[in-house]
Amino acid sequence: MIGTIIGAIVAGLIIGALGRLILPGKQNISLIATIIIGIVASLVGTFILGAIFGYGNDNGGIRWWFWIVGALLAAAGITAYGRVTNKPV
Secondary structure: OHHHHHHHHHHHHHHHHHHHHHOOOOOOOOHHHHHHHHHHHHHHHHHHHHHHOOOOOOOOOOOHHHHHHHHHHHHHHHHHHHHHOOOOO
16 A cells, blocks of 8 residues: 555656656746646546556556656646646746
């Protein structure tokens, strides 16, 4: 249980950081907000690819599509967060 929570936080940090790298310029949001947006983006990306499209990565290896979709969703989430909080993104 603790390993799953720590894994979700680490994956959220990586996905959030990738989302911030996709966006040009400096983003004015905190590290905690980045992690939370990354975790949510990772979960939504997993739901979209797994449940809706049925992608299961049957060949093994790294699940690149999950990381790519998660990073794109994180970039969209960071932009939305910046617009809602009136912080320039």
